[in-house]
Amino acid sequence: MTTAANIHKKLVTRLLLGWLCLSLILGAVVFFVKLEEIDERVQDIAISESMLIIKDKRFFTPNLSEPDYKSLHDSLRRHIEQGHFIVLELYDANFKKLFEAASENADAKEAHDKYIEPAEIAAKQNATMFTDKITYEKFFIHGRIFLQFVVPLFDDSKKKYGYFEGVYRADDHMMSDVRNILIGSLLIVVLTVFVTAAIFYPIVTRMNKDLVTLTDDLSEANIGILEALGSAIAKRDSDTNTHNYRVTIYAITLGQALNLTDAEMRSLIKGSFLHDIGKIAISDAILLKPGKLTDEEFEEMKHHCLHGLDIVGKYEWLRGAVDVVVYHHEKYDGTGYSKLPGEDIPLSARIFAIADVFDALTSKRPYKEPFSYEKAVGILKESAGKHFDRRLVEVFIGLSKKLYDKTVNMEDETLEKTMLEMIRKYF
Numbered sequence: 042m043t044t045a046a047n048i049h050k051k052l053v054t055r056l057l058l059g060w061l062c063l064s065l066i067l068g069a070v071v072f073f074v075k076l077e078e079i080d081e082r083v084q085d086i087a088i089s090e091s092m093l094i095i096k097d098k099r100f101f102t103p104n105l106s107e108p109d110y111k112s113l114h115d116s117l118r119r120h121i122e123q124g125h126f127i128v129l130e131l132y133d134a135n136f137k138k139l140f141e142a143a144s145e146n147a148d149a150k151e152a153h154d155k156y157i158e159p160a161e162i163a164a165k166q167n168a169t170m171f172t173d174k175i176t177y178e179k180f181f182i183h184g185r186i187f188l189q190f191v192v193p194l195f196d197d198s199k200k201k202y203g204y205f206e207g208v209y210r211a212d213d214h215m216m217s218d219v220r221n222i223l224i225g226s227l228l229i230v231v232l233t234v235f236v237t238a239a240i241f242y243p244i245v246t247r248m249n250k251d252l253v254t255l256t257d258d259l260s261e262a263n264i265g266i267l268e269a270l271g272s273a274i275a276k277r278d279s280d281t282n283t284h285n286y287r288v289t290i291y292a293i294t295l296g297q298a299l300n301l302t303d304a305e306m307r308s309l310i311k312g313s314f315l316h317d318i319g320k321i322a323i324s325d326a327i328l329l330k331p332g333k334l335t336d337e338e339f340e341e342m343k344h345h346c347l348h349g350l351d352i353v354g355k356y357e358w359l360r361g362a363v364d365v366v367v368y369h370h371e372k373y374d375g376t377g378y379s380k381l382p383g384e385d386i387p388l389s390a391r392i393f394a395i396a397d398v399f400d401a402l403t404s405k406r407p408y409k410e411p412f413s414y415e416k417a418v419g420i421l422k423e424s425a426g427k428h429f430d431r432r433l434v435e436v437f438i439g440l441s442k443k444l445y446d447k448t449v450n451m452e453d454e455t456l457e458k459t460m461l462e463m464i465r466k467y468f
């Protein structure tokens with residue numbers, strides 16, 4: 042997947058996640074606000090109905106005659122049958138029950154389990170008779186709202202003479218209203234957030250596209266700088282770009298076969314381009330000497346790895362190249378430039394060393410003709426476990442014939458094109 046497609050995918054995923062999170066948060070807020078409103082609505086209706094019931098002062102008349110008592114009891118029963126209450130009770134000021142009527146239906150029986158002692162509810166409230174919002178307990182049975190509330194009753198001289206208690210059951214019509222209000226509100230929230238996201242999507246993608254173009258330009262410029270630096274050192278070394286292109290292709294192919302991460306691949310690629318950048322600091326007399334170097338000269342030549350570190354080590358973007366630049370002349374048996382052995386040599390440097398030597402063996406040099414593929418592979422095999430990491434050599438040999446056949450006679454231009462196509466996947 043290209044960088045642009047990757048960024049676009051991330052953007053769409055984040056927009057969707059944002060839409061979902063915002064819908065959930067706003068939905069929850071609206072849900073609870075609406076639930077409060079519904080509570081108040083149910084409470085208002087319940088209180089209005091209660092008012093109708095308790096306006097009959099006979100409820101609180103002491104020493105009622107038997108017929109009056111019976112008629113009042115019947116009146117409560119009628120309210121139960123015709124109204125919305127499933128329990129209606131009247132208490133004196135000491136919570137002694139005076140009247141009681143309860144529905145026999147199934148809901149009423151289940152409500153019994155949730156029933157709270159009226160004294161307990163009354164203790165929680167400071168309400169005066171219907172002048173303040175009353176305290177109530179709300180519960181649900183099969184998704185239906187029930188309110189149990191206790192209202193203190195006061196006479197004209199503000200003396201508390203009893204309590205009215207009711208368990209109100211929201212009817213089907215009210216529950217349908219409740220559902221419609223909740224679903225409607227949630228739909229509005231979800232749609233509003235969705236429409237907002239839909240409006241912002243083209244704006245954000247447009248900005249994102251500009252940003253991706255800028256990033257691509259920067260990436261191209263960075264790759265160009267890598268190539269230019271690699272090319273500069275190749276010129277200094279009387280070499281061509283061919284070596285740089287080929288070793289980069291070999292190293293990328295081996296890195297991919299070893300399942301390196303994208304970040305590791307980027308480091309390997311940068312290292313492949315810049316591996317010999319420290320040679321800039323080596324004098325012409327040594328770098329371009331046709332004959333064999335003296336021990337002293339060789340010691341100075343070895344310094345090109347540390348010169349390379351000085352050059353790339355201080356730049357964040359080039360720092361990934363350090364492992365290859367510093368350790369590409371190490372040997373697996375610990376006999377390399379700085380005697381680092383085995384797995385202590387960074388993986389990218391072990392990979393690059395194989396690519397570098399294989400290309401050197403199969404390429405023409407002023408002092409030698411190119412070796413045949415078979416001879417070069419034979420040398421790699423012999424050096425496995427000594428110069429090179431045996432495991433990596435085995436993997437490379439498995440890839441090498443195809444790589445060799447593909448690149449051995451490739452023109453510089455095609456090599457560069459092939460290499461750039463491989464590189465762009467990681468930048």
Ligand SMILES: [Fe+2]
Pocket residue numbers: 316317345369370
């Ligand atoms: Fe080198």
